[in-house]
Amino acid sequence: MTTEQEFLASYNVKDFDQPLFSVDSVVFRYFESQLQVLLVKRKGFPFKGRHALPGGFVDVKNDHCLNDVALRKVRDKTGVEPTYCEQLNTHGSPDRDPRGWSATTIYLAFLRPQSTLIEDANELAIWANVSEVDSLDLAFDHLSIVNEAFKRLHDRCSYTLIGAALLGETFTLSALQSLHEHIFAHKVEKKAFRRRVEASGQLIETGEYTAGRGRPAMIYKLCETALEYSFVRAMD
Amino acid sequence: MTTEQEFLASYNVKDFDQPLFSVDSVVFRYFESQLQVLLVKRKGFPFKGRHALPGGFVDVKNDHCLNDVALRKVRDKTGVEPTYCEQLNTHGSPDRDPRGWSATTIYLAFLRPQSTLIEDANELAIWANVSEVDSLDLAFDHLSIVNEAFKRLHDRCSYTLIGAALLGETFTLSALQSLHEHIFAHKVEKKAFRRRVEASGQLIETGEYTAGRGRPAMIYKLCETALEYSFVRAMD
């Protein structure tokens, strides 16, 4: 074997023991003051009938990157693109899947509050309150993965504005503050929060106001660069 | 097929098209005022003879997690455990490896300045200056991965003390400051740097002092929790 051509011609992936490799997503939405996570009820083995994160194997014919795999699966369940998506990490071990050594790359993604699920999907998809996933007996190591994803969300919210991607396209500062209070599990000081957000320069006043009980609130939207913005100092 | 046992008994990973999966590491050391990265000269195809990151495939018989894979490979080249190790991210695409769709999980690891390489390893290992890797024509997408790893190092150094894991077990504040200046590619204000490090409470005076030209410097070491510490505010 002297040339790379010869090597590649005779190379067969299946001559070697390789782990299973999948891509799964932790998709959050913030609906009616609850942080929820997208789960699917598994139709096949292993863990048949148990709830799990949406995800699956790479389609080596069509997927061009790991992001593609994650988005394809989320699109299958919801019909829409996430408002935010980042790679979280990758877990591998011989025990996490009964089929053998397996590795899975996890994505963290957000959908808007009013996102609905596609009814006729193969697997039944549900929104579960994050506060209640512990009691759902998730498949694989998906419970600890949801917890890691929440921790990442918490961390990111303390020095970025990505939490806003969990709100509607437009939102009020009070709504953004409430979201942060929910994620941090404690109150945030109003003036300090507004000063900080204002100083970032990442929010645009729409000129519209809310109506209803109490003083109308200015409605804002994110500017283009908002999801890449980092504060120099962390909250929380 | 009605039970999970039956399913697993008849399941064969090789019945499906799976990507190749590997684990590679970007291992840095800070030697003689140069940040260097560990590379190996590839002995086999593909990219035979080119330089690449140390890494390889999961040993499904012996590895218990992805960390194990990364550390095993680094140990093969250096004989020692890194002073710091974290998972960076995972890249996958149909193009990055001529053998087919492949995914690789990248680890970021540090070794001490005086770390040596094991001579009789299968593949020749070298330390390359990070400032010069561009000219080395690295295999796969490893050049962009080295750049990502450096960016992560840069980011982490701006709000943690992990840079200290690139120094000897003991070090002076001036040495730590110089390291940061090298990574940030600009001067750091001495007083501000010392105040910050001092306030973290993560450094311990050894009571020893350096000798040589100029005033002797206090020698410090990291406390146990130092590598997990995060500053509330970022530098740089």
Add this chain to the structure above:
DNA sequence: CTTAATAGTGGCGTTACGACACTAAATAAA
């Protein structure tokens, strides 16, 4: 017209950083 609810501001004290001049302690040179 008053009250409750929600939105938004003023202002003071504190923390941590930037800048920069200063002191301290060693060796090297005169």
Add this chain to the structure above:
DNA sequence: TTTATTTAGTGTCGTAACGCCACTATTAAG
């Protein structure tokens, strides 16, 4: 033996951004 040079380390003032909390503003409900 004195002076210069080098490196380590401190004092202090100004500033940016946060914590805190009292205050004003604007709406709907009673």
